[in-house]
Amino acid sequence: MTADMTHDVVVVGAGVAGSLIARRLTTEGLRVLVLEAGPATPSTFEGYLQHVQTFYAASGKGAESAWPPAIGAPQPDARDLRSDNGYFVQRGPLKYGSTYTRAQGGSTLHWLGVSLRMLPEDFELRSRYGRGRDWPLRYQALEPWYRQAEREIGVAADVADQTHHGIEFADGYDYPMRRIPPSYSDIVLAAAVDGMSVRLGEDEIRLKVRSYPAARNSIPRDGYRPVGAVDIRPDGLGRDLYLGERCAGNTSCTPICPIQAKYNAGKSLARANPAYLTVLARAVASKLHVDPVSGEVRGVEYQRYEDTSSPRHTVHTAHGRIYVLAAHAVENAKLMLASGLGGASGMLGRNLMDHPSIYGWGLAKAPLGPYRGPLSTSGIDDMRGGAFRARHAAFRVDIGNDGWRPTTGAPDTTVVDAVQTRGLYGADLRRYLESTLARQVRFSLNAEQLPSAANRVTIDPRYLDAMGNPRPVISYDIDDYTLAGMAEATRVYREVFSRAGIEDHTDPEHSTWFPEVPYAGGTMRYHGMGHFAGTHGMGNDPESSVVDVDQRSWEHRNLFLVGAGSFPTMGTSNPTLTMAALALRTADRLIAEMGRSSHRQQPYRREQGRSRDLSSGGYTEDRPPEGLGDRL
Amino acid sequence: MTTRLERFLAFSADATAFTRFELQGTGQAREYLDTVVRIAGDTIVDRLLDLHLHAKAVAAASGNSAIMEHLLRRDVLSDPRLGPVARNIVKMWFVGIWYELPREWTEAFGAREGDVTFVVSGTAYAEGLLWRAIGANPPGAKAPGYGSWALPPHIPALAAH
Numbered sequence: 200m201t202a203d204m205t206h207d208v209v210v211v212g213a214g215v216a217g218s219l220i221a222r223r224l225t226t227e228g229l230r231v232l233v234l235e236a237g238p239a240t241p242s243t244f245e246g247y248l249q250h251v252q253t254f255y256a257a258s259g260k261g262a263e264s265a266w267p268p269a270i271g272a273p274q275p276d277a278r279d280l281r282s283d284n285g286y287f288v289q290r291g292p293l294k295y296g297s298t299y300t301r302a303q304g305g306s307t308l309h310w311l312g313v314s315l316r317m318l319p320e321d322f323e324l325r326s327r328y329g330r331g332r333d334w335p336l337r338y339q340a341l342e343p344w345y346r347q348a349e350r351e352i353g354v355a356a357d358v359a360d361q362t363h364h365g366i367e368f369a370d371g372y373d374y375p376m377r378r379i380p381p382s383y384s385d386i387v388l389a390a391a392v393d394g395m396s397v398r399l400g401e402d403e404i405r406l407k408v409r410s411y412p413a414a415r416n417s418i419p420r421d422g423y424r425p426v427g428a429v430d431i432r433p434d435g436l437g438r439d440l441y442l443g444e445r446c447a448g449n450t451s452c453t454p455i456c457p458i459q460a461k462y463n464a465g466k467s468l469a470r471a472n473p474a475y476l477t478v479l480a481r482a483v484a485s486k487l488h489v490d491p492v493s494g495e496v497r498g499v500e501y502q503r504y505e506d507t508s509s510p511r512h513t514v515h516t517a518h519g520r521i522y523v524l525a526a527h528a529v530e531n532a533k534l535m536l537a538s539g540l541g542g543a544s545g546m547l548g549r550n551l552m553d554h555p556s557i558y559g560w561g562l563a564k565a566p567l568g569p570y571r572g573p574l575s576t577s578g579i580d581d582m583r584g585g586a587f588r589a590r591h592a593a594f595r596v597d598i599g600n601d602g603w604r605p606t607t608g609a610p611d612t613t614v615v616d617a618v619q620t621r622g623l624y625g626a627d628l629r630r631y632l633e634s635t636l637a638r639q640v641r642f643s644l645n646a647e648q649l650p651s652a653a654n655r656v657t658i659d660p661r662y663l664d665a666m667g668n669p670r671p672v673i674s675y676d677i678d679d680y681t682l683a684g685m686a687e688a689t690r691v692y693r694e695v696f697s698r699a700g701i702e703d704h705t706d707p708e709h710s711t712w713f714p715e716v717p718y719a720g721g722t723m724r725y726h727g728m729g730h731f732a733g734t735h736g737m738g739n740d741p742e743s744s745v746v747d748v749d750q751r752s753w754e755h756r757n758l759f760l761v762g763a764g765s766f767p768t769m770g771t772s773n774p775t776l777t778m779a780a781l782a783l784r785t786a787d788r789l790i791a792e793m794g795r796s797s798h799r800q801q802p803y804r805r806e807q808g809r810s811r812d813l814s815s816g817g818y819t820e821d822r823p824p825e826g827l828g829d830r831l
Numbered sequence: 832m833t834t835r836l837e838r839f840l841a842f843s844a845d846a847t848a849f850t851r852f853e854l855q856g857t858g859q860a861r862e863y864l865d866t867v868v869r870i871a872g873d874t875i876v877d878r879l880l881d882l883h884l885h886a887k888a889v890a891a892a893s894g895n896s897a898i899m900e901h902l903l904r905r906d907v908l909s910d911p912r913l914g915p916v917a918r919n920i921v922k923m924w925f926v927g928i929w930y931e932l933p934r935e936w937t938e939a940f941g942a943r944e945g946d947v948t949f950v951v952s953g954t955a956y957a958e959g960l961l962w963r964a965i966g967a968n969p970p971g972a973k974a975p976g977y978g979s980w981a982l983p984p985h986i987p988a989l990a991a992h
Contacts (some may be wrong), residue, residue: 380980446977624845630847725911
């Protein structure tokens with residue numbers, strides 16, 4: 200271990216963007232310190248299984264149930280939305296309905312795994328439809344990094360299914376793994392729905408049930424080896440478990456894939472070069488120190504806690520040549536604002552977006568076999584693009600494989616209702632469960648939201664967490680453009696249900712509670728998709744954006760803000776693949792730049808033999824190496 | 832003389848329409864019996880199981896199985912003291928959760944220590960009969976294997992009683 204503990208790059212946040220950058224930079228011999236605010240996620244498989252047990256034993260099995268937060272790194276929780284006493288301070292007028300996880304691995308610990316590319320037209324919304332903003336790069340410019348991202352996180356799909364709305368792939372390219380088999384329910388729905396058309400204004404749109412690309416392991420192509428469960432023991436060596444190299448149908452992408460057949464950011468950290476990587480969990484970045492003359496960042500102050508159930512902590516500062524904030528759209532903005540770096544443009548924290556979504560649920564005529572397979576394997580993508588975007592939001596239809604769980608709490612609540620209210624037992628109970636649960640269908644209709652300066656994250660000294668850091672104060676509204684899209688989505692799902700012979704049981708008055716929004720004399724209930732975006736949007740103009748096309752801060756040239764916060768608009772795809780592609784692109788920019796200017800640094804530690812190149816290894820440091828932090 | 836566990840299995844088989852063999856195969860019978868005894872007490876559990884055996888015996892003697900349903904509904908499920916406990920046993924088998932007894936029950940018969948809603952154990956969750964009743968697997972456990980979800984669900988036929 201060298202005495203000089205200045206790092207090449209300090210990354211804040213061990214989620215997907217930070218972990219991909221750490222892996223790529225350490226592979227090039229750059230020394231990277233990753234600060235993670237939340238608890239460490241075990242790199243041993245045995246440790247990971249403790250989280251599976253936590254999930255089994257939890258009476259509520261929501262997205263957060265396998266990942267209990269630390270007092271020092273509080274996080275939003277879906278259960279707090281109604282009571283409004285959670286981590287977020289919701290200023291309204293509407294509630295922001297999404298949550299995220301502060302832990303090593305971030306929200307990829309419990310994401311669904313869908314890995315859609317954005318459409319080419321999503322990058323040009325302003326020039327094509329006069330709405331929102333254009334991106335400072337086009338689809339074609341990002342395409343090489345989409346391919347890399349699909350390999351890095353391991354996406355299963357067939358190009359043949361994915362060429363729609365002008366999505367183009369490089370010649371000869373196909374995804375690293377074959378598509379995940381569509382569910383039986385997808386197959387039955389497709390037989391009824393494929394080819395039907397719906398009208399959106401002038402546009403007549405033909406529908407097709409389409410397989411979703413997903414970061415879940417499937418049958419590999421061309422010598423690719425799927426990355427399964429990580430098991431790095433305290434000796435620093437990775438073991439090959441031969442586990443999780445195929446999705447096995449555990450039906451719990453959210454909140455935890457028990458065999459890690461689904462990508463989580465821990466896999467990228469595990470595949471980083473351990474000699475050049477230090478990961479420090481339970482280290483909450485609380486302030487950036489900036490040189491008042493040059494504007495360059497000089498250090499990241501962080502609070503280190505040992506006990507996840509206590510706010511006790513010590514304060515340290517980490518130094519690097521380059522700083523990368525990969526903490527989450529909300530946390531990045533919060534950290535900048537807490538450091539007094541709101542910026543001259545006033546854009547920081549603004550343009551917060553999500554995919555406000557509506558559920559439609561019903562009963563098919565015959566059993567479709569829900570509650571099996573990955574939680575979603577197909578969707579209807581045909582309303583993601585088209586001329587109608589000049590008038591109202593585009594939307595995407597997710598077909599759920601988990602019945603009415605998100606809308607009514609089924610199947611548990613179905614049993615309780617059958618036994619308690621209907622007085623059923625024995626064969627009658629069994630017949631009732633078969634006749635209801637096995638026929639359940641659910642769509643989630645996810646609408647695009649445009650950037651709006653009024654939708655924003657701020658901080659307020661009156662609202663602090665247990666360690667004295669600001670809690671995010673959120674102002675949020677859904678405009679008529681998006682509401683009109685949600686209304687059209689509602690009409691479309693009803694037409695699809697009708698065509699497929701699905702009896703509509705959508706009844707928000709008797710369902711899980713969701714926030715409501717008035718529209719056209721009625722009320723719509725919406726839920727968040729966890730797709731936070733837009734708080735530090737990228738652009739070509741420092742007046743109207745926070746970062747440039749490389750995600751580099753306009754005002755602090757050795758600082759990068761990465762993740763979905765950089766999205767100028769968000770289209771209808773879930774943001775993970777695009778933020779992964781952008782992160783890899785940023786990493787390449789950093790390598791090009793730092794490789795030129797630097798003398799080669801010593802690794803933190805000797806390189807170790809690894810049992811399986813590029814698929815295990817990795818190093819997670821539980822305490823700061825000697826001399827790493829300057830104790831204040 | 833049958834043991835209480837055997838009587839519990841006999842009642843549970845009739846209450847769930849899963850065979851005694853299937854119930855034993857979950858490995859959960861002892862844990863559920865212990866849970867209901869711990870919270871509801873010996874007297875209530877024994878009474879409930881005795882009434883079930885009685886109903887079964889009467890039905891067998893008369894050769895009319897519908898009598899058992901009649902007696903079970905009249906003497907157990909409609910009984911304000913036994914009914915909620917019996918229903919909790921059914922729910923425990925299907926979901927793996929002990930649900931807090933209804934307030935009317937607590938007001939009439941006294942609050943019981945430990946009577947809160949809880950997952951009986953991680954294994955109880957994974958062994959919930961609900962999943963096999965609909966041809967599915969408990970999320971996060973008993974994965975049926977790659978691609979199995981593309982096939983129609985296999986919903987087991989009801990055992991003949």
